[in-house]
Amino acid sequence: MSTATETRRFEAEVAQVLHLVTHSLYSHKEIFLRELVSNASDACDKLRFESIAHPEWIADDGELRIEISVDREARTLSVSDTGIGMSRDEIVANLGTIASSGTRRYLEALSAEKKADANLIGQFGVGFYSTFVVADRVSVTSRRAGETTGVRWESDGQGEYTLADVEVARRGTTVTLHLKPDENEFLQAWTLRSLVARYSDHIAFPIRMPKEADSAPTDEWETVNSASALWTRPKADLSDEDYQGFYKTLSHDFGDALAWTHNRVEGNQNFTSLLYVPAKAPFDFGNGRDERKGLKLYIRRVFIMDASEQLLPAYLRFVRGVVDSDDLPLNVSREILQQNRQVERIRGACVKRVLDLLDRVARDETDKYATFWGAFGNVLKEGIAEDAGNRERIAKLLRFASTASEGTTPSVSLDDYVGRMQAGQDVIWYITADSHAAAKGSPQLEALRSRGVEVLLMSDRIDEWMAGYLTEYAGKKLRHVAKGDIELDAADAERHKASEEAASGLVERLKDTLGERVRDVKVSKRLTDSPSCLVLDEYDMALHLRRVLKQTGHDMPDSAPVLEINPAHALLKRFEGEHDAARAEDLALLLLEQAQVAEGAQLDDPAAFVQRLNRVLLG
Structure with a gap:
């Protein structure tokens, strides 16, 4: 005997989902049956496990099964199971709310597309609500295993649902769909059988439907799936x-x-x-x-x-x-x-x-792997830090953009890089930056690029952290082009030493002008075209990662960078020959600031930078 009916409103996000589902065109609206059968299978799985501790729960009916039936006169489709069932509180929790962290994104995706794609269903815990695509009213009757009374949930999907305690003959759940006028296909047994074969054949419990004689259902049931794991x-x-x-x-x-x-x-x-x-x-x-x-x-x-x-x-x-x-x-x-x-x-x-x-x-299957990498590459990178025992295997699977590859899509493996290394090269060079463009255009690459040395371009936030653990591959050290010193061959080293000696006065003047803004000023081994760049010590954190951590609330100690300069550049020549102290300071600060901009940094005082730039351009 049922008790008084209680009416409740859906949570706000459920109401939004229902509105979008019922007013959207599904490319595969039959997906609702797969979701209902899958939920029924989960309920049977749960009871099979719980019955280990509570064998009395299945004493009266030990067969776990799923049943699908139609009533053509009443225009209803029912999916029943003999699984764990739901209590009143569980029905409210499962059907009145959506406990998914991705629900907001699901709603945004539907709203943006104005069309509900079937592959969204199930990924947000909203599969049950797909029933309202084909039904104008849905009722759920359930009795939890171990309990003597059941509960009925019913809704037309318009914002409210009703609850009532009812007597239910057996444990489990029955979902009944009152089909919309134009959904006659789901009253046809052959349609339902074909959908079970397509979507649910491998459910590990028997899915049964009434046998038909002369196109009418009989009282005899038959299994319509393979019913084996x-x-x-x-x-x-x-x-x-x-x-x-x-x-x-x-x-x-x-x-x-x-x-x-x-x-x-x-x-x-x-x-x-x-x-x-x-x-x-x-x-x-x-x-x-x-x-x-x-x-x-x-x-x-x-x-x-x-x-x-x-x-x-x-x-x-x-x-x-x-x-x-x-x-x-x-x-x-x-x-x-x-x-x-x-x-x-x-x-x-x-x-x-x-x-x-x-x-x-x-x-x-390189095309398939490119698809995988686009979806999960950054997740796989976490394994470099987390799984030291498989680090080399994971590293073999990594993909990067590089100065030798076309476009921005990561397609270069470490094996590809090692196979292209120049004679005598024993270092795998890489650079990390905020974006692919910033990495590819970094002035720190100039000397290596001029010598034809390939550099891996890393622009994902996780890359700097990952690279801290990936220090070697196939016996080759990995080195950040903007960290530490760069080794030169004998001839280049001799030329660099002569350049340092010739520019010693210029370096000292820049140090004095910039003061505590920089930790040091050096003649660069990296630059061939640009006037200046910032470099770090071997084990310093990259500047862009420092910025990210600072933006997320981490306390980062103040650290002045090292400024490297190209004494042959016209701006350095101009600074060296500038006798006006104010204009010399403008030039020195611009050398530092443009190096910061090249690193993707946000300047402390952009307005002052613009004014300095204008003075230099007009002076």
């Missing part, structure tokens, strides 16, 4: 379509996976892994690590938990897939996982499989 089947029996179909069910991604690796390990420890690399990052994928649900841990086909933190390091958090162990105890907890040696071995094997897979794609 795909990862347990031999690879020889699986097609690419099988793997891609399972990936979409697993990840809620409408697009195909970029690549995958399927392995069975037997011996002292037995486990199966099926790991996928997505082709693109979801909208809510960032560098934050508060939500990592890429891998699902199964034990003897029983779902245990989302265990990405234990099974893969953070720099591989983009990987999706399953790991199924034969040896771990069914009552394993996150705390036990963190201290379990078997899990450490599984983790090591998963890391190796992923790196092997990426290495193969990078070697054999």
Whole structure:
């Protein structure tokens, strides 16, 4: 017997999602069925795990299954499961709110495009709401395992929903869609069967539908999916379509996976892994690590938990897939996982499989790897610092722009660079900057460029931090062109020494004029065309990274730079011959300020810089 009905309003963001979903044109509106079946499968997985501790919860009905049925007269489509079910509070939490950090970006994406792309659904925890694309009213009836009463949730998607306690004959959840007038196709059994085959064939629980006789449903049910865990089947029996179909069910991604690796390990420890690399990052994928649900841990086909933190390091958090162990105890907890040696071995094997897979794609499918790098390259770079044991392998997978490559797309590997090194060159040169243009146009590259030496151009924020750990590759040292001293051959060293001696007076005058604004002034080995540049000591932090850290609230000690000059440049000649003290100071400050601008720095007093520049131009 139902009780009094309570009416509530959706949270603001849910209301926005519903408005956009119901007023947008989906290119694949049938995606709602995949989402409902996937949710039902999750509910069955949860009950299978919980029943280990509470066997009485499945005593009356031990079969975990999903059922799809239609009532053509009432124009309803129902998806039921015998899973864990939901309590009243869980229904409110799951259907009245959206607990996704990416919801705001989801809303912005829909608003900007005016069209809801199917690959957005599922990535923001909003898959259930796709039902309102085809239904003008949706009801959810659920009874949680272990409880005696159920609850009914109902809404027309217009901003409110109702709740009522009801008597429910069995545990689990039933979602009923009251279809819109023009959605007759979803009342046809053959349509639903084909959608199950396309999107949900590899769900590990039986999906059943009523058998039909003379185009009418009967009381007899039949299973319409393969109902077996795909990862347990031999690879020889699986097609690419099988793997891609399972990936979409697993990840809620409408697009195909970029690549995958399927392995069975037997011996002292037995486990199966099926790991996928997505082709693109979801909208809510960032560098934050508060939500990592890429891998699902199964034990003897029983779902245990989302265990990405234990099974893969953070720099591989983009990987999706399953790991199924034969040896771990069914009552394993996150705390036990963190201290379990078997899990450490599984983790090591998963890391190796992923790196092997990426290495193969990078070697054999360069276009695919370029797609991967654009989506996840900066995440992979974190592994240089976090995984010292695999540092060389990860470094082999890195891609950079360079002075020898076309455009801004990173396409140069460290092996490519080493293969092109000049005779006698024993250093891999690189530069970090705020942008590709700033790196490519840096005056510090001039001497190396004039000698035909390739330089890697790094312009992502993570690069300076990463380079602090990547100090060597293939026996070659990595050196920042703007840090420390540059070695010259004997002839160039002799010419440089003569230039230093000739410019000693100029250097001293610049030091006196600039005072504490600089730590030192030197004749440059780097410059051939520009008048000046800033350099750092070997282990100093790059200036652009100092600025980023300072902008994010970190306390950075004041540090004056070293100014290197090109005595042959006309501006230095002009400074050297300037007798007016005020104009000489203007010239000295401009030499420093233009070096700062070339580094991407924001000048302390831009107005004074403009005035100085005008005085020099007009003087």
